[in-house]
Amino acid sequence: MRMSMPMTLAFCSLALLWLRESITLSDLLRLVMDGHIPYLNAYQDFPEEMKVYGADFRIFLVQSWPVYEDVHKKMHDLAKYIELPCFPDISEDCFLHPNILCVKYLMEVNLPDDMLNWTCKVIKKTGIGEINFLTLCPGNKSSQRVKYDILPAATIIVVLKIMFLLNDQYEWLLSNYAEKWNKDNKEGCPVFDIGKWYTVVKNSLDAEQKKHNEARIRHLWRGQRPVLYSATKKYIVHKRRQMLVNLQKQFRTLSGSTQPPEKQKPSAFQFNWTEESTKKDCFHEHSLAGILLQKDDIFTTLNRHYWLGTNKLCTMECHHLAHYKESNFPYTYQFVLNLFSFLLRVQPSLIHEEVCVLEHKLLHKNVLRNPPFSKVPESETILRE
Secondary structure: OOOHHHHHHHHHHHHHHHHHHOOOHHHHHHHHOOOOOOOOHHHHHHHOOOOOHHHHHHHOOOOOOHHHHHHHHHHHHHHHOOOOOOOOOOOOOOOOOOOHHHHHHHHOOOOOOHHHHHHHHHHHHHHHOOHHHHHHHHHOOOHHHHOHHHHHHHEEEEEHHHHHHOOOOOHHHHHHHHHHHHHHHOOOOOOOHHHHHHHHHHHHHHHHHHHHHHHHHHHHOOOOOOOOOOOHHHHHHHHHHHHHHHHHHHHHHHHOOOOOOOOOOOOOOOOOOOHHHHHOOOOOEEEEEHHHOOOEEEEEOOOOOOOOOOOOOOOOOOOOOOOHHHHHHOHHHHHHHHHHHHHHHOOHHHHHHHHHHHHHHHHHOOOOOOOOOOOOOHHHHHHHH
């Protein structure tokens, strides 16, 4: 349990979880990657009287970004090591509850508000919203697997698969139907068109990813303040630093590039679909009536099939219950995974693993055939109003 910068993030994450603050681990890592929390070259923010030499730089000289799985594991190991008691309950009125996080993520990815009813049904059916399941008890292996931010993202993906199948075929048939319906019915609430949603969200995602990648490329791994391993090398280090600054100025002059924009203030949302310029592309108030059938108080989907991400969960000692290889899955499913992967700053494989676990909790008793397209009974046997 040596001290390190990832261990510092583990401390921060434990404190936020204990206080049940509205910041998840993925939010914390995003604030780090966007430069709002000192992490790389953190010694630069120390006051002048704090001088770091020699071995102390092993802690503060970080040459890589934090990894979600690493910090998550350190967080639970740390809670067990310092023998913390059970954390405060994660109830339905807590921000970390999947019902509330589903609201945030549905707004973030520009999906209809009506999908919230279905995510709540999945959460209730699988039991992932129970206090005993969500509350962290150090030493309890089952509670160590809970990832509060990835869980609601996986829930939304499961609901998308229930409604649209996401097999690169059925969702486009529904898209054509919704497009035709909206042309013939100009009045009232429009029907959700997943094809149009894909185009709008993909354009925004590509633009945000481009800005993110450019910022990562421009990032300087070396800090503005030179690293002084010893007082005797101070002159040499300062001279090298001045040479580096001069070369950077010359390169910007020759390339005609401008100074990078000022760092924006942190925000809980990375996409904003309610601005006047993008209001026509907001799908929050769109209806799901075109893809749902109503009989009395029971709503069912038009499709009667569902495919599992994996037939059996992995039981090997690899610490992963499912494995993800892009070429084995439909493109639309890959796109949805990559969308949430960018929002949460995690690997798509982590979200896919959570989706597979959730599918087996929801459907393992109903599956009749093997993947890739395992048929299940009608939707009303799984989700009821």
